[in-house]
Amino acid sequence: MVALNQLVLVCLVYVAGLFMVAFIAERAALRGRIGWFLRSPLIYTLSLSIYCTAWTFYGAVGYAARSGLEYLTIYIGPSLVMIGWWWILRRLVRIGRSQRVTSIADLISSRYGKSNLLAFIVTVMAVIGVTPYIALQLQSVVLSLSIFAANGEGGSAAFNPATAALWVAVGLAAFTLLFGTRNLNVNERHHGVVIAIAVEAVVKLIALVAVGIFVVWGLAGGLSETLARIDASAIGTWEVQGSRWAxxxxxSAAAFLCLPRMFQVMVVENDDERYLQIASWAFPLYLILISLFVVPIAVVGLDLMPEGSNPDLFVLSLPLSQGQNGLAMLSFMGGFSSATSMVIVATLALSTMVSNHVVMPVWLASRQDGAMQSGDVRYVLILARRLSVLMIIALGYVYYRISGGGGALAAIGTISFGGVAQFLPALMGGIFWRGATRVGALWGLSVGFALWVFSMLLPSFGIDGALSRDTFEQGLLGLAWLRPHALFGIEGLDPTVHAVVWSLSLNTLAFVMASLLSFPTPLERLQGAQFVNVLNHSIPAQGWSASVAGSEDLMIMAQRILGATEAQAFFAREARAQGIDGILPEPTPAFVQMLERQLAGAVGAATAHAMVSQIVGGTSVSVQDLLAVADESAQMLEYSSQLENKSRELSETAAQLRLANEKLTQLSLQKDGFLSQISHELRTPMTSIRSFSEILRDAATLSPEDKTRYASIIHSETIRLTRLLDDLIDLAVLENGQVSLHVAEERLSDILDRAIITSLAGAKIPIEVSRSPDAEDYVLRTDLDRLVQVFINLITNAQKYCVADTPALRISVARAGDQLHIDFVDNGTGIAGDVQAVIFEKFYRITGSEGEGAGLGLAICAEIMARLGGAVQYLPGHGGAGFRVVLSVTSIVAQVEKNDLNLAI
Amino acid sequence: MPEQRLFLERRSYRMRRMMDAIRLLPVLGLCLWLVPVLWPRSADDADAAISTSTALMYIFSIWMGLGLISWVLWLRTRRSVAGQSDQSTVFDTPEPR
Structure with a gap:
């Protein structure tokens, strides 16, 4: 017989061995030396066997002994999912990789717009759903220990199941803490754990197959005898209800997809999408082997074991009863492996969810300052993980104690399955249907979960356990349609079928209805499109080899951004630091981080992160990344638009300067032209004065008429000269500001009358002047003589230069705000655009125009108006030449009031 | 959607059909495995009931058969599946906006 202490010792040695394997694998992974073995499809497939827990190892035989072939459903479902990998698993793995998903809660929440509430609900549901499952493992280990204790020297009296369960729970918790929460990994991957569960998968398979071979060939006497024995046994005919079978x-298929630990090994720990296809035939093979000997063991156990012995333990008690202590020990190790690996991975997966979606949000919200170090967060995160592990295992222990540890293993397992299967509608809807919304997922999950709790979890504590007998018989609150095993009055269904069908169908209904009726947020719609169309715009995950090739890709990218010389120098420096000859360093996390920082200097942190992670991690860029990149781009854009503005201002200034320069050049030319003009103007009268005065002096005989004529010519020439000089002096006086104004009041129409009469006096064909007397009804207070001078000048110009056949001048007056506009527009050819700028300059005369004058008139007008506080402007675009006299605010406002007064009188 | 050719070479044609087989295999498995639902139970009719050994052999044969076909399909398609994008199989017609 095997002593209990011996058994415990073997267990401890086994666990220590596992820990060593895990530790070595973890070390190798940290150094980046992941061999083909650590990441082979074999390891992946074996790690999937985490599905086969102690429930499989012990419970399947008990299940078969009680219900015949029904136990096969638990393995057929997952087999179908694996064989149909192309439909669902491939999508999940691709999404998991491209969205850096860390758990099923993370997947569901990020599909529905990174909803924290959803992640929280999924986490809570997962914890509650998996708790019976963990209790099941505790129960199986305790049961198996009790078998040894009962057969050992101490007898069953010395063995207390409750204490044993506590010790097993403590041991499992310690083991999990050591394994899974020593450090943090960005991707939530645990290479050590995966290797350990692969080893355990082999151990449990060998143990079960060994017991099976012993039973078939050792006890039953061969294959055909075994089959005959099966048919002759109590479970010899098909007795599975069709509804339960389906x-x-x-x-089981749903639970296979939704169990947090399955999600962890299948999606999160997946290194290469191709492994899925290998697992699609390898994992069903594993399941065949695991379930092949279950019926023979059950049948032979029913035959050989005494009446009333627990069929859940046939795997162990059968070899023991035959005195096969070695085989029994192996079998115990197999069961122990199944239980430990399940608890470790399940609690790791759950603790990730709890710390990420429950503890961290609360902790971050409680810290208002927000100023925290990264080390700070890591510490909190690790602590949260450890506490979650302890809490989850404690919950399992509590469930074990409350449920009394008496239920059949299979029944407990089905309850767990029912709980996690509630994720299925939200999960499938999320990856196949873009119309699925957060509100829909919330409704579906809540409805399904509530029904599961009421019809499956609470009844599992037994009648008068969590629910009273009255509730079972009369319904909740006395409502007959709320009976846990006959919801909505439909009776006669198997309780499991009843609970699963109702909870999942109403879950799906609520999910679809709420999705149809609600409207998703933009982030939800983006994520929905990314999830549903993940196969269209992501490359398959190709495992570690892609990351090794990454160095070269990183180099190419870095060269583009940093410049070839700098990038090469940086890479060479890092390679030297890593002790590698050549220019390409290994893409270790440290190096990648350094590179990211270098790139961030050039293109911004978010962009750099998105670029690097796309090469290194093979992840697609998430919406948040895009938002950050857009933010950065916006800043750059703003900066560049500022630069653009400045450069535009500069070029505008340059254009103005160029214009001014042109004007100056033109003016200088005009002055030169004018000087020669004025010399000519002065010279012509001078010449005639000189010649006529010489005639008067030298000619002895001149008729008195001639004398008078010559003298009057001399006289008129001197007048012309004087006028020219007057103009020059006038302008000089105005320009120097020495002019004194004689302010007086007069009506505008009178001023215009005077100017027109003066201007047109003596003209051969006077220009036709049109006016609008009503508009001229203003009284002005200003230097009237000067104003008249301006008007005369403008009218005279029109008279002189208008080349129309019937020259006409329109004088119009208009108020424009605080200004009075008096426009003089003729019907001539106007003034060309290029000279409009200089007509008010001194000495300017339009070339080619006829008439006398020295080109001072408009310059004098402009000066006068400036003195009077107004302006005179050229009006382009009025057909002929148009000038506008603007009278300024101060004088006019006063005048208008007076004008109004006059009108009132 | 990029323009797609209507007809393919023989090789690609075979490959497509094998991908079809991969997709349809779980449906076949499901159908075969649901046959036991129709079997008479011992509780209903003790004489007509299927014996457990027959049932075992039926279920495990399907299991092995599916595993075998899956394995063969893997052997034949493993080179192309890895690099294949999903362009050829339009499951997701974009929503009309």
Whole structure:
């Protein structure tokens, strides 16, 4: 017989061995030396066997002994999911990789717009759903220990199941803490754990197959004898209800997808999408082997074991009863492996969810300052993980104690399956249907979860356990349609089928209805499109080899951004630091981080992160990345638009300067032209004065008429000269500001009358002047003589230069705000655009125009108006030449009031 | 959607059909495995009931058969599946906006 202490010692040695394997694998992974073995499809497939827990190892035989072949449904469902990998698993793995998903809660929440509430609900549901499952493992280990204790020297009296369960729970918790929460990994991957569960998968398979071979060939006497024995046994005919067969197959398939630990090994720990296809035939093979000997063991156990012995333990008690202590020990190790690996991975997966979606949000919200170090967060995160592990295992222990540890293993397992299967509608809807919304997922999950709790979890504590007998018989609150095993009055269904069908169908209904009726947020719609169309715009994950090739890709990218010389120098420096000859360093996390920082200097942190992670991690860029990149781009854009503005201002200034320069050049030319003009103007009268005065002096005989004529010519020439000089002096006086104004009041129309009469006096064909007397009804207070001078000048110009056949001048007056506009527009050819700028300059005369004058008139007008506080402007675009006299605010406002007064009188 | 050719070479044609087989295999498995639902139970009719050994052999044969076909399909398609994008199989017609 095997002593209990011996057994415990073997267990401890086994666990220590596992820990060593895990530790070595973890070390190798940290150094980046992941061999083909650590990441082979074999390891991946074996790690999937985490599905086969102590429930499989012990419970399947008990299940078969009680219900015949029904236990097969638990393995048929997952087999179908694996064989159909192309439909669902491939999508999940691709999404998991491209969205850097860390758990099923993370997947569901990020699909529905990174909803924290959803992640929280999924986490809570997962914890509650998996708790019975963990209790199941505790129960199986305790049961198996009790078998040894009962057969050992101490007898069953010395063995207390409650204490044993506590010790097993403590041991498992310690083991999990050591394994899984020593450090943090960005991707939530645990290479050590995966290797350890692969080893355990082999151990449990060998143990079960060994017991099976012993039973078939050792006890039953061969294959045909075994089959005959099966048919002759109590479970010799097919007795599975069709509804249970179909429902349980579906339930196990759903749970296979939704169990947090399955999600962890299948999606999160997946290194290469191709492994999925290998697992699609390898994992069903594993399941065949695991379930092949279950019926023979059950049948032979029923035959050989005494009446009333627990069929859940046939795997162990059968070899023991035959005195096969070695085999029994192996079998115990197999069961122990199944239980430990399940608890470790399940609690790791759950603790990730709890710390990420429950503890961290609360902790971050409680810290208002927000100023925290990264080390700070890491510490909190690790602590949260450890506490979650302890809490989850404690919950399992509590469930074990409350449920009394008496239920059949299979029944407990089905309850767990029913709980996690509630994720299925939200999960499938999320990856196949873009119309699925957060509100829909919330409704579906809540409805399904509530029904599961009421019809499956609470009844599992037994009648008068969590629910009273009255509730079972009369319904909740006395409502007959709320009976846990006959919801909505439909009776006669198997309780499991009843609970699964109702909870999942109403879950799906609520999910679809709420999705149809609600409207998703933009982030939800983006994520929805990314999830549903993940196969269209992501490359398959190709494992570690892609990351090794990454160095070269990183180099190419870095060269583009940093410049070839700098990038090469940086890479060479890092390679030297890593002790590698050549220019390409290994893409270790440290190096990648350094590179990211270098790139961030050039293109911004978010962009650099998105670029690097796309090469290194093979992840697609998430919406948040895009938002950050857009933010950065916006800043750059703003900066560049500022630069653009400045450069535009500069070029505008340059253009103005160029214009001014042109004007100056033109003016200088005009002055030169004018000087020669004025010399000519002065010279002509001078010449005639000189010649006529010489005639008067030298000619002895001149008729008095001639004398008078010559003298009057001399006289008129001197007048012309004087006028020219007057103009020059006038302008000089105005320009120097020495002019004194004689302010007086007069009506505008009178001023215009005077100017027109003066201007047109003596003209051969006077220009036709049109006016609008009503508009001229203003009284002005200003230097009237000067104003008249301006008007005369403008009218005279029109008279002189208008080349129309019937020259006409329109004088119009208009108020424009605080200004009075008096426009003089003729019907001539106007003034060309290029000279409009200089007509008010001194000495300017339009070339080619006829008439006398020295080109001072408009310059004098402009000066006068400036003195009077107004302006005179050229009006382009009025057909002929148009000038506008603007009278300024101060004088006019006063005048208008007076004008109004006059009108009132 | 990029323009797609209507007809393919023989090789690609075979490959497509094998991908079809991969997709349809779980449906076949499901159908075969749901046959037991129709079997008479011992509780209903003790004489007509299927014996457990027959049932075992039926279920495990399907299991092995599916595993075998899956394995063969893997052997034949493993080179192309890895690099294949999903352009050829339009499951997701974009939503009309």
């Amino acid at each position: 429902t349980l197959t579906f339930l």
